[in-house]
Each structure stands twice: as C-alpha cells, then as structure tokens.
Amino acid sequence: MVENQKNIPFAFRHFTPEALRRALRKMHLIRLFEEGAEESYMRGLIHGTMHLSIGQEASAVASCMELTDADKITSTHRGHGHCIAKGADVGRMFAEFFGKETGYCHGRGGSMHIADVKTGNLGANGIVGGGLPIAVGAALTARRLGRDDVTVCFFGDGANNEGAFHEALNMAAIWKLPVIFVCENNRYGMSTPATYATAVKNIADRAVAYAMPGITVDGNDFSAVAEAMHTAVARARAGEGPSLIESLTYRWRGHSKSDRNRYRSKDEIEDWMSRDPIMRFRTDLIAHGVLDAAGAEAIEAEAKAAVAAGIDFARESPSPAITDVTKFVHAEAAA
Amino acid sequence: MVENQKNIPFAFRHFTPEALRRALRKMHLIRLFEEGAEESYMRGLIHGTMHLSIGQEASAVASCMELTDADKITSTHRGHGHCIAKGADVGRMFAEFFGKETGYCHGRGGSMHIADVKTGNLGANGIVGGGLPIAVGAALTARRLGRDDVTVCFFGDGANNEGAFHEALNMAAIWKLPVIFVCENNRYGMSTPATYATAVKNIADRAVAYAMPGITVDGNDFSAVAEAMHTAVARARAGEGPSLIESLTYRWRGHSKSDRNRYRSKDEIEDWMSRDPIMRFRTDLIAHGVLDAAGAEAIEAEAKAAVAAGIDFARESPSPAITDVTKFVHAEAAA
C-alpha cells in the first residue's frame, strides 16, 4: 500500500479530485483566455502589445494550488496565467485589455499591470525583475504583522540576470522571509537563449549563492511543480525561509505581438507543442480516475463559455472618461 | 629537492628577491601613506572624509604583483592601497587629497576618485559596486582590441550584495572575459557584518552561480593571495575567463573618519592588529633570506622618506583657480 502510494504522483495523492478538476479548469481557462486575447488583438479590440503564456499553464496553476487569498503573488509581463491561477475573473481581465472602466485597473494599466491586491495578486509588472524585491517586501509585511501568509514571486529566465534578482534573493535569505521564488524558465528572454545569457546551466543552482534550497522541475508536469511548491510553501510558512524553484517550460507563441521567431526553429516549437501540458494533465487525470473524457470535455466547454462571456462583458463595458487622465495619480482627498 | 620546493610558499618560489623587496616597500608605503593621510586630516589639511586600508596591505600588493601598466584595475572608496600597489606616486596622491592642481585628478576628485588611466588604474569609486561593470567593460576592450591585458576588479564584502555584482559577474562569465574579481572581505560593510548581510558563508561560494572558479584565501598572507592571483591571471590571459577571489582581511581603522566602532569590539580589533600582515611578510622575507633586519629597516625608512616628501610636495603645490569650476566637464574644444 505504501509502495503503491509512492508510485502515485504527488498531486494525485495530495489534492482532492475536486481541487484537481478546478486546476484543469484553470489551465483551460488560461489557454482559452490567451487565445481569446490574441483573437481580440487581431480584430483590433486590444491596443498595445501582449505576452501570451500559452504552453506554460501547468506551471502557473500548480504554483498557486496551495495559496489562499491572504497569500500574495507578484507576476510579470507574461502574467495572464498567474492572474487566472490566483483566481482572477476573466471578464474583468478582458475589460482591462479593452481599456474599460470595469477592468481590474479601470483601463489604466492594461495587460502588463493587471493586479488584484485585495485577493493577493500584487500585479503583473512591465519591468523585468521589478516584482522580485516587491515580493520580498510583501513577505516582510507578513512577518511584521505576525501573519503566516507566503508570497510567491514569479519571474522569467531572463529576469534572473537582473541585479534585482540578486538583491532580492539575498535579503529574503538573510531575513528568512516567507517567499518562494518561481523562475519560469521558458528558455528565452525575448530572443536571447538562457543558455547564452545565464552563466550557469540550471538557474536553480544559483540558490547556493543565497544558502537557500533550489530545485529544477519539469514545469509542464503539474504534479512536479505542485510538489516542489508544497515543500517550499511549507518551509516558508514554518518560518524557515525562502526557496528557489526553477520551472522548465516553453512559450508556444512569440515573445510579443511583434516577434518573428528568428531565434528558434519551427521544429523546436512543434516539438514542445506536441507535449502540451494541458493535455498531459488531462490524460493523467483520466488515468487516475479523477474524471472521464466527457467530464474533461465539459470542463473545457465551461471554460470556453466563461471566456466568451468575459469578452462580451468587456466589449459592453464603458470606457473611462477622457477628462479623468489624472484621476488615480494620488489618493482622492478625503471628501 | 622537489619536496623542499613544495614547502616553500608560492611567493618565495615564484618571485625574484628584488620583486619581493619591492612588494615589502609598497606595503610599508601604503601603511605610511595612510598614516600620513590620517595625520594630515587631523591637522586640517584634508577636507571631507577618507577610508583607510591599514591592515589590508598584503591583499592589495599581492593582487597587483603580476600586473603590468597595460593591465587595468578598478578600485573602491578604500582604494589608496590599490593605487599604490598599481604604481601610483604618493606625492601626486597627497596632492589630490590636499585638493591641489598637481593631484592625480587636479584636485577635482579627492580620495574617492583617484585614478591614473594611463597606467591602468581606472580609479577608485565613490559608489559601492560602481567599478564592477566598468571592470568588465575594460576586459571587453582588451578582447575586442586583441590585447592580452587583464583587469583586476577590487570590491568589498559589502559590495557583493549589490545588483551590479551579479550582473557584472554574469556578463564576464558568459563572455569569458579576462577579469579577476577580488573581493576584499574585511568582515564589515561600514558597520554591517558580512555574516549578517550576505546570505552565504564564503563570498567565493557565489562563484558557483557564474560557473567560474571561486577561492577564499587568507588576505593577510601575501603568498596565498599572490598564488590565487597567479592562477586567475594566467587563466584570464589564456582566454579562459574570469575568476572570483575572496581575500579575508581586516581594516584596523574605523570605516571612515566618523566611525565610532560601536559594531565591533576592542578585542577583535586588537586581535587582528596583533597579526599585522606587513610584519608577517617581513618576518617571512627574513626567514627565507630575501633580506635581513637591517635591509627591512632601510626599506621602511625609505618609504617613510617618500611619504614625507610626498606631503611636502602636496603642501607646496598650487590650488586650482576658483574660476575653473566648469573646466573638465567636457573635453576642451580643439584649439
């Protein structure tokens, strides 16, 4: 029995079937949200640029499995997945992309600044590495206020070469703060391969420089990410300090809308696409009897409907008043 | 014979007696220079603040043993020792401290900016960590121009927590540039113990994060530093890339002139003072027959005379014209 248990991947031992089904739903929601955003962009409904996380869904969702609303995350320019994983409403997200008053940022932030501070999402960030010290500050607040919440700090392989990475990890370590650094290594920072830009093979090896645990996991393996996170979150909640998790994954789309993919081969992209993390998780769920094919289809269909409803909500929402350019610069004076 | 050789420390096998005597002279010169600067400061001849390197002489001199004028160094706010080790004239250094036109910076820079670009000293730096990326740039120049010079980048234990450290070491490593990072770990960044501020025990262990060799040596052991440098310089000249050397040492004086030493004990200071790196080297030189006691005295006396002459030169030198405030902001227009 114990032997048997060991052969079952962590996620299927640890989470309830209900939780696993919710995870699958979130992964589908992320994928469909990104596709919906892409299509809206093509149709001219969205302004600016966007960074899609298609292909990285398992990493985002597995990382947030054990977080409550009191726990915080800091995210990146490629943050839609994290946002949904932490519980955001896709309607308000689309509304933000459409620049509407009903958006998470009332149309002021757009894709790169979506946040929901009240439920612990401290926001995407337009600055690579910008969220790293902020996450440490959030963890400091938890410590100071005697709360046991943890902060999960997402960042990319490219961000790991920013000075902010070094300063943030060092401070988190010396103060033993409850923060988990999750590096989503999707092999490129824009066009620049991690193997070129980063002196060390595994980014998790840099944990040694901060005397914190570091682990590299297959970021497309839901259970592997969830297991590493479980250990790190428990450690953080117990006051034992930070961890660094490197989650190996891949983005299917270009870096942003203007990417011509000249730095990687079609073969490489197709190879990764053939190993879709959502289909992999779905297959595993079915294999472990968490749901059947029809159940999976229903979850996907339900996510599809939510995305469609979200886009409708966004389209129908009002735009901010043009005269409100300086609104929200400062707190409104108490009336 | 081979066995015997092995018992002889590196420096005494590797350097000529003449070179070793010059090294001793430089160490004395540094100590006496610092004492002269301190006294001049007390007597109101020097303005501002200064950071003395008394106690760290072996590290500075041993690090520069194998450098030519074509090789570069970048230094720090605690840079007098590096400057002398690289070959600066103490008269022009004093003149700079006295704010005189004959100083290395024509009185514009003072203690924190002494440089002599022509002989490869790219300068002290008032910004902790400021010299780290600059050193990498100097090494890039050598590579681009096909020269085999190396750059030695001095910095302190405090500086190793700056983001600039991380970015500089990473770039040096990925480009395999000829730079040697010498961290003079004197246990404190101002009042802050390295054991508090730095998450890892040995700063040299951070080399792992850049896939470069890292070594911790007794920085008060001339030969140990020289040996580590020899290996690193050879590696750099051979195009094999950077190294990180952590040189453990101690500053006898306070951080700067305003330090009340509240963060360390008298015992600790006295313990380190009882293990004076200059006396240690001098004793070793005598033990290995490089000179005798009288010869050592003569070297010290000669250094003393050079410092006295330097102070005289500085005192008698002219000050810059007050109307020249904006001179040197830009290159003079070609006449």
Place this chain on the structure above:
Amino acid sequence: MNAQTLFPEVQQREMSFAEAIRDAMAIALERDPTVILMGEDIGVYGGAFQVTGDLIERFGADRVIDTPISELGGAGVAVGAALTGLKPIFEFQFSDFAALAMEQIVNQAAKLRYMLGGEAAVPVVFRMPSGSGTGAAAQHSQSFEAWFGHVPGLKVVQPSTPADAKGLLLAALEDPDPVIIFEHKLLYKMKGPVPLGHYTTPIGKAAVVREGSAVTIVASAIMVHRALEAAAELAKEGIEAEVIDLRSVRPIDRATIIASVRKTGKLVCVYEGVRTLGVGAEISALIAESEAFDYLDAPIQRLGGAEAPIPYNPDLERAAVPQTPDILSVVRRLVRGEV
C-alpha cells in the same frame, strides 16, 4: 522659523535638524505599529549622519532594519511592504545612491496606484541626505529634487528647519502616497525650536519666511538660510526682500509664489541643484505663464548650481553652488535695473 509650523502655545524644545527627524521617527514608531525604518547602517551605527541614532535600542531590530548594500532591492522591499500594509521609512545613505533605485521609486512606487486604477497604495517615505559642502565630491553631493519633482505620483519636500523636518516627515507618513524628503547634510546640525509631540507640516505649502516688497527670493533647503542672510544685509541697504521657503517641490505652491511676485514684481530663485532644468526653471516658468507675468518688471533671475559635477577642492566646491554674496549681488543688480 516658518510661521506655519510654530505654535507659540505648544511646548517646544531646541533640537538639531537630525534630532527633530529622529523625534518624528520615534513618535511614528510609537504611534503606529506598521511603521518600520529601513536603510544601510541605521541600526547600531545610528545612520551615516546619526539621524536614526539610538532608535534601534528603543524599537528593536525588527523595526529598525539594517539592509545590505542593495539600494534597488532595499527600496523595492520598502515598496512591497508599503503595498501590503506597512509604512516604511527608507533611508538612502546619500541621495546620490537613489540613482540605483530610480526603477523602484519611479517605475513602481510612483505609478502603482495609477497603473492599478486606484486599487493600491504605496505609502512609503524615502529619506535622502542631499547636497554639497562636505568635501565628499561628485558622487556624494548631488541634489536630485528636480528629477523626482518631474515624476507624477510622487510628492517631494525639502525642509529647511528642524521644525519643518519633523512636521514634514510626520505629514509624509500620513500621506497615502510615496513621499521623498531631501535633507540637506549641512543642516543636520542646525538647531531650532521644535514643537513636542505629534504635528504635521502640510506638504505642498511654501512659507513666507520674511516679508518684503522690493523683490521675491524663492529659496529651498539650505539656500533659505543664505537668502535670509542676504535679506538682512539688503535691508541695511534699504532693499526689503521677501523670502519664500519653497519647502515642497511637488506639488509646488503656485499661489504663494504668484502672490508674492505680484506684489514685488521681481523674482530671484535660489537653489543648489544644477541650474539647468533645476527647481528654479519650474518656478520661473510658472511665474512667466501666470497672471503675475504682467506685474514682472525685470527678467527672472535664477541662481542655481554650476553646470559641473561637485568638485572636491573646498574652494571650488563652494564656488559650485550659490553663496550669500552671490544672492546679494544678483538682487542688487536686479533692483538697480542692471539686468
């Protein structure tokens, strides 16, 4: 001694500028458990300029937090803490090192409330020892207030007296948005009467520190004292200068400056930052576009820092920023119609 912050009926004590700031921090730490101090060597060392002093002994290392030498990260930790419920006061050892943290101050702290559509707040205070005169040369003597004054989302103040140093810091802590406080290093030892207990000096209000009718001198930080010195001298010559202590760079107190220039018809701006694109440029421009324009009877004069880094040599260093004789000579020429 700004009228706005002195309350004769309130008990007060003679304190140095540094002591007044420490007093404000102690009061804040006492009153509000979410207040923390962060910075390099602010603990046992007491701060590079001995401003935090013994606060670590009184409030412990949990609240008076020595950071590693990591300005970008340190400022970012303060931003993250402020975003999630603390009120950090972050000390840069010298304002020059804020150049390392512009990203967190300007791209994050200043913009988060706006980017997030009002759904977040970053009530952080950055303290910045600033200015020249200590012989520390080009990388330790800068005046960056114009940079921050250019950034929407920030508030920027420059106290010139101990009472204002305390009152503005306490006001900054009550402000729901990020506030930058420039503390001129040469003022730290200056003494003056400081009201005891908690009070605030409003951010965004200049102070008329001497009334006069012949010329308006708007000065900031240490220049206020030089302007007052010059005004006393000028009074002997029969020239009555009105001296305004700017106090707040962002928002700037247009009304007080405009009212004064309408009265005097002449304006001299005195500031230590580099002349070009410095605070005086804004003051000049706000007058030149205002209703006071019609009352101007002479060109607006700016006395700012030299177009050079701060030099080390002490005589050059003094020559690089406005001194009292410089103010005297520009006012005399202005009043005589020589400019």
Place this chain on the structure above:
Amino acid sequence: MNAQTLFPEVQQREMSFAEAIRDAMAIALERDPTVILMGEDIGVYGGAFQVTGDLIERFGADRVIDTPISELGGAGVAVGAALTGLKPIFEFQFSDFAALAMEQIVNQAAKLRYMLGGEAAVPVVFRMPSGSGTGAAAQHSQSFEAWFGHVPGLKVVQPSTPADAKGLLLAALEDPDPVIIFEHKLLYKMKGPVPLGHYTTPIGKAAVVREGSAVTIVASAIMVHRALEAAAELAKEGIEAEVIDLRSVRPIDRATIIASVRKTGKLVCVYEGVRTLGVGAEISALIAESEAFDYLDAPIQRLGGAEAPIPYNPDLERAAVPQTPDILSVVRRLVRGEV
C-alpha cells in the same frame, strides 16, 4: 527637414527614421573598428524596434553584442569599454529601463572626466526609444530627457527627422563625451530624405524649421511634427508661427530661441515629457532671464505631458500628451491676447 542637415548637392535617399539610425551605425561600424553595439535583443532579433536590424549579419556578434537583461551592468560595461578605448553604442530597449542604469550613466559616465580632472574620457552613446503612443502604458512610455538634461557632463539630443537621427548619432560618436539620444518610438517608421554616407548634425544647435513672425513655437521630437501641422493650419488663419526644432536639450541652443522670441514676442513650448520640470520649464526660464524678456508681450505658454503616468486606454493615452489641436488652441488664445 532641417536646413542644417540637408545638402541639396549631396546624394540622398528616402529612409525611415529607424533605417537612418541603422545606416549611421553601419557607417560607424565600417569606419571605426572601435565602435561596438550593445543592447538587449539587438542581434538576431534586430532590436525591439528593428533598429539594429541585420547589422549582426553584416558585422558579427563580436561587434553587435546581445546583452543579458542587465541594464545597470550593461550600461556599466559600455562605460568601462568607453573608458578604455572603445566607442560603444548602447541601446536601451525602452528609455524607461534607463531608470535601472542611472547610477552608471549619471554617477559614472557623466562625471568621470571631471572627477578625474580631465585625465579620462567616456565616449559612449546611449540610445533610448522614448515616448508614448504605443499602448504600452506607464512603464514603457516615459520621456526622461529632462532628467538627463539636468546632468552636467552629458549631452542630450532628440532628433525629429530621419536625417537628423543619422547626423546626430554620427555626431555623438565623434563626441569625446557621453551622449544620450532619445528616439521617439512613433517616429521610427516616419520617412524622409537622408543624405548618403558620413555626415554629422551638430549637437547643441536647434533648427528653425518654419519661419514666422507672430509666435515662436519651440517643440521637440514628435512634437515638432504636431507643431508644423498646427503652423500650417494657423497660416490659413493668417497667423504665421515660427517653429523651432529644439533637437538638443543639453546643451540647449539659447541663441536661436532668444533670437526668435525677440522677433515674435510670444513663446509656446511643446514637449511630451511631464509638464512640471520638463524641457519647457527650461526654455521658458531661459527666455524669462534673457534679453528677450523685454520683447515678450504675453505670458510664456507651456504645453507638456499631463501630471500623470501614461495610461493604457488609448483615448486617455492621447489625452495625456499634447496633440495638434492643443497647440492650435493655445496659439490662438495667445495671439488673441486671451492669456
């Protein structure tokens, strides 16, 4: 189309702003083996705005160097390289990210020659894609020219045409000191005639791009085009505006601006950076203190960016910076004596 940089006798070709910059870099790489390019994704990707394009193919990865995402370190490497004999052109992917590198640009590059008493030089060029209008929101749309314009030791230019973009970059490379070039992102695709081969456009010289007698409009970067558009419209109404392309923020061309205002008696400054403490403040102040003051017959008008971060919503984004109708209305009111 600035007179100063067009040589009718010289062969020229229609190029976009981005192509003109690339052409300048190619010429520099060709002529001078010490020139290198550095930046994020400037190699195979060709740069975020496709400015470096195919240069890596033509000059190799030794000279067109992709850096890791390390702005502070990257800028510092460029400074160190410049200090020791190379001439690096460093591209920030967006000027906003220069906030991470202020220490190396301002504390090091700008000051090294001075701090070292003239014994060193840092001939580095920093290219900064700048400004709003792309829907990239608050952290990717800033205009920082006022910050750098406030720093002695730097030169700061803002080309508005392809020909100037090329000529100013080549001039920057010949300059022995650090030069910052702001490239407005919305101009990259703008086309115009560009002389072939090597030439330089002098740094520090503004250009009168349209002559007129009723009002002087000093504009920078993309605002030059809006000002010209407004001037054409105003001409129909009988208002002849003189339009000056500022081109250089540091040093600023006082003589050209003063001469124009002496002639017109009215000044409008149009710039995209935040209004307060922006470039227009300096232009206004230099006129208010100059001999042109006596010729001014109306308050000086500043049209700058809103006192807000750049918003994401496209309508708000447009409303946050001056547009042609804003220029029209301010000039009309000025000419009618309504301000």
